[in-house]
Each structure stands twice: as C-alpha cells, then as structure tokens.
Amino acid sequence: MGLVEWLKSQVVCSLLIGYVFLGSGLLVNLLQLCTLPVWWFNKQLARTINCRLAYCISSQGVALLDWWSGTKCTLYTDPKMFPLYGAENAIVVLNHNFEIDFVCGWSFCERFGVLGSSKVLVKKELAYVPVIGLMWYFLEIVFCKRKWEEDRIKVRQSLQNLRDYPENFWFLLFCEGTRFTPEKHRISMEVADKKGLPHLKHHLLPRTKGFWVTVQNLRGSVAAVYDATLNFRNNETPTLLGLLRGKKYHADLYVRRIPLESIPEGEAECAAWLHKLYQEKDGFQEQYIQTGRYPGPIVNIQRRPGPLLIWLCWWALVLYPLGVVLVSMLNSGSTVTILASVAICSAASYLFFRWMIGKTEISKSSGYGIKGEKNS
Numbered sequence: 001m002g003l004v005e006w007l008k009s010q011v012v013c014s015l016l017i018g019y020v021f022l023g024s025g026l027l028v029n030l031l032q033l034c035t036l037p038v039w040w041f042n043k044q045l046a047r048t049i050n051c052r053l054a055y056c057i058s059s060q061g062v063a064l065l066d067w068w069s070g071t072k073c074t075l076y077t078d079p080k081m082f083p084l085y086g087a088e089n090a091i092v093v094l095n096h097n098f099e100i101d102f103v104c105g106w107s108f109c110e111r112f113g114v115l116g117s118s119k120v121l122v123k124k125e126l127a128y129v130p131v132i133g134l135m136w137y138f139l140e141i142v143f144c145k146r147k148w149e150e151d152r153i154k155v156r157q158s159l160q161n162l163r164d165y166p167e168n169f170w171f172l173l174f175c176e177g178t179r180f181t182p183e184k185h186r187i188s189m190e191v192a193d194k195k196g197l198p199h200l201k202h203h204l205l206p207r208t209k210g211f212w213v214t215v216q217n218l219r220g221s222v223a224a225v226y227d228a229t230l231n232f233r234n235n236e237t238p239t240l241l242g243l244l245r246g247k248k249y250h251a252d253l254y255v256r257r258i259p260l261e262s263i264p265e266g267e268a269e270c271a272a273w274l275h276k277l278y279q280e281k282d283g284f285q286e287q288y289i290q291t292g293r294y295p296g297p298i299v300n301i302q303r304r305p306g307p308l309l310i311w312l313c314w315w316a317l318v319l320y321p322l323g324v325v326l327v328s329m330l331n332s333g334s335t336v337t338i339l340a341s342v343a344i345c346s347a348a349s350y351l352f353f354r355w356m357i358g359k360t361e362i363s364k365s366s367g368y369g370i371k372g373e374k375n376s
C-alpha cells in the first residue's frame with residue numbers, strides 16, 4: 001500500500017469527509033428552505049434552483065466514487081442510443097444487489113447531466129435521513145411505504161406532478177423493492193412458484209405495481225425505459241465504508257433503451273412484461289458472471305471535473321470555520337478542555353455519519369420481502 005492509499009484509509013479522513021458532507025448538506029438544506037417563497041410565485045424557477053442545490057449535495061457522492069476512490073464506471077450500450085441519454089426523460093429499472101448502487105447511479109446521472117434532477121421511488125424511511133431526506137423532499141422525489149393500499153393515491157399524485165418538470169430527469173425504480181439477500185430470494189421464489197413464474201437466479205421477483213403506476217402516469221412525458229444491470233468486477237461486494245477508505249472498484253453497467261410505446265398499457269400485461277424483462281436481466285447477470293462482460297459494446301464516458309471542484313470548494317468553506325475554532329481553542333483553553341472538546345465533537349460526528357452509512361448496509365436491510373416482518 002502506497003502512502004496516499006494509507007492516508008486515505010485513515011479514520012480521520014473518513015471523519016473529515018463526513019464532517020464536510022454534513023456541514024455542507026445542512027447549509028444546502030437551509031438554502032432549500034429559503035426557496036419556499038419562490039414556489040408561490042414561480043414554481044418552475046424554484047424547481048430549477050432546487051436541482052442546482054441538490055447537485056451540490058449528491059455530487060459529493062460522485063466525487064467520492066470517481067475521484068477519491070478512483071472507481072471506474074464502464075458503460076455497455078448501443079452507441080446509437082448514446083446521444084439520447086440525458087436528452088430525454090426516462091424510467092431506469094436497476095437491479096438492487098449492491099450497497100453503493102445508488103452512488104454509481106448518481107455517477108452515471110452526473111456524466112449525462114441529469115444528476116441534480118434525478119428521481120427515485122424511495123421507501124418513506126429515507127425521508128428522515130438528515131441532508132438526503134430534505135434534499136429529496138425539495139426535488140419532489142416519490143416516497144412510498146411499500147404498502148400499496150396506503151401508497152396508491154400519494155404515489156400517483158406525486159408522479160402526476162412530475163409531468164411538467166422543467167429539467168430532464170431519470171426516474172429510478174428498484175422493482176425488487178429491497179436489497180437481495182439469500183433469504184429474501186428464497187421467499188420471493190416461493191411467490192414465483194405460486195404465481196407460476198419461472199425462477200430467477202440473481203434477482204428477487206420484481207414488484208410490478210410501482211412500475212405499472214409509473215409508466216401509466218409518466219406516459220407522454222417520459223420517452224423510454226432504460227433497462228440497467230449493474231455488476232462489479234472480481235466478484236467485489238463494494239461498500240460506502242470502502243469508498244470512504246479510498247478503495248477502488250470497477251463497476252460495469254449494461255443499459256438497453258426500450259421505447260415507452262412498446263410497453264403494454266393494461267396492468268396485467270404491463271406486469272407480465274416486467275416479469276419477462278427480469279428474466280432477460282437474469283440472463284445478462286449470468287452471462288456477466290460466466291464471461292466477465294455483457295452482450296453490448298462498450299461506450300467510453302469519462303468522469304467530469306465538476307463534482308471534484310465543488311467538493312474542493314466545500315472542503316475550503318466548511319473546514320475553515322473548524323480551523324478557526326480549533327486555533328482559538330488552542331490559544332485560550334486548557335489542554336484538557338481542548339482534548340475533551342475535540343474528542344467529543346469527533347465522536348459525535350463519527351457516530352452520526354456512521355449511522356447514516358448504516359442506512360446503506362445490506363446487513364441492516366429491512367424485513368420487507370420476508371413473510372410476517374415489517375417494512376422498516
């Protein structure tokens with residue numbers, strides 16, 4: 001391990017990254033709250049401002065992935081479709097096996113210029129995560145309780161609201177509804193048996209209602225579904241903690257563009273279409289595992305410097321006051337007081353950031369998809 005790698009792996013670096021993320025995030029949240037009056041007289045302007053503000057938060061995840069850890073993201077897709085990515089609204093259907101799949105999603109959004117406006121059908125519990133929750137609220141992200149009877153009206157309404165969104169967006173759907181675990185897989189295959197559906201080897205049985213209601217409500221304002229399959233080289237199971245410690249991974253994403261017109265309108269037909277899509281996705285996963293690559297050609301798309309520049313600005317802006325406080329403490333306080341204050345503040349921010357990271361960990365995944373267990 002070289003000196004730079006060793007430095008990156010030190011807990012103090014993770015602490016500083018967490019501190020910058022929380023400090024800048026809370027500041028952006030405050031600015032987002034200040035946009036509230038703008039919504040009354042110019043909704044589209046308020047939305048555009050909030051896309052830019054959200055970019056200032058989520059681009060830090062991209063900087064962490066692309067620049068700090070140096071993780072490579074390779075895109076397999078039809079080069080003819082390439083010019084459309086980022087130039088149209090799309091629904092993205094992605095497998096849900098990895099703890100950092102959302103960071104890779106952000107990275108691809110950034111490369112195609114839709115990071116600030118990207119959307120997702122997300123579980124309600126994440127609305128209460130500091131920084132991210134409020135950011136998503138102002139981005140009009142669609143929250144669900146994963147209880148269809150309670151969700152159906154709210155989800156439909158939230159989707160309808162997006163029809164006149166002023167920026168191009170990708171709407172991400174993890175149709176499996178929860179992260180893959182062997183137990184959830186076994187149970188979902190029992191459901192597949194009951195429904196007379198073929199077994200999937202690498203995916204949970206997809207939930208179809210969210211997909212159907214999204215297609216139905218965004219038809220006319222979204223041009224296509226991007227069927228996306230993500231994997232990591234060398235059988236890696238990447239983690240956010242790994243990224244924070246500077247560990248480099250290599251993500252491979254296979255994307256197929258499917259025009260929205262080709263998706264059936266009726267609920268049952270749409271559900272059958274999605275089940276077929278997941279059987280195909282399962283085939284791509286199998287091919288990746290066997291051969292280390294996907295069927296399509298590779299399209300080169302480089303990381304961009306924007307997230308790094310913004311991150312550096314945040315470091316300067318957020319660490320400066322911390323430095324001033326430390327220096328004034330050194331000048332005035334007793335050594336014991338200084339050491340105690342530094343230890344308490346470091347421990348508090350470490351625990352807080354560690355709790356947030358816990359939200360991404362599959363070992364702490366919800367009981368959703370396991371019979372009789374609650375969703376959260």
Ligand SMILES: CC/C=C\C/C=C\C/C=C\C/C=C\C/C=C\C/C=C\CCC(=O)SCCNC(=O)CCNC(=O)[C@H](O)C(C)(C)COP(=O)(O)OP(=O)(O)OC[C@H]1O[C@@H](n2cnc3c(N)ncnc32)[C@H](O)[C@@H]1OP(=O)(O)O
Pocket residue numbers: 085092094102104105106108109118119120121122123126144145146147148149151170171172173174175176177178187188191204205206207208209210211226228255369370
């Ligand atoms: C060029 C580059 C292209 C792409 C780049 C890639 C990506 C970039 C894109 C965007 C990035 C943007 C943002 C990323 C940032 C952050 C995202 C982070 C993560 C958040 C993700 C989540 O929170 S996932 C959880 C929430 N989302 C979902 O759950 C979506 C899927 N779920 C649904 O659609 C559900 O239907 C529902 C939630 C709408 C409702 O759920 P509910 O459970 O109430 O109802 P269901 O109808 O689904 O369930 C009942 C039926 O299911 C059957 N059943 C029962 N048990 C199981 C089981 N274990 N498995 C499967 N099915 C089961 C049951 O029999 C019922 O069947 P019926 O036939 O009777 O309906």
Ligand SMILES: CCCCCCCCCCCCCCCC(=O)OC[C@@H](O)COP(=O)(O)O
Pocket residue numbers: 017021060061064099102123126129132174177178179356357359360364365366367368
């Ligand atoms: C520079 C540092 C940038 C780091 C940013 C990351 C901050 C962490 C904030 C937590 C964001 C939470 C996103 C979690 C995404 C996720 O993967 O959710 C899981 C759900 O789909 C399904 O949940 P489950 O049923 O529990 O499997």
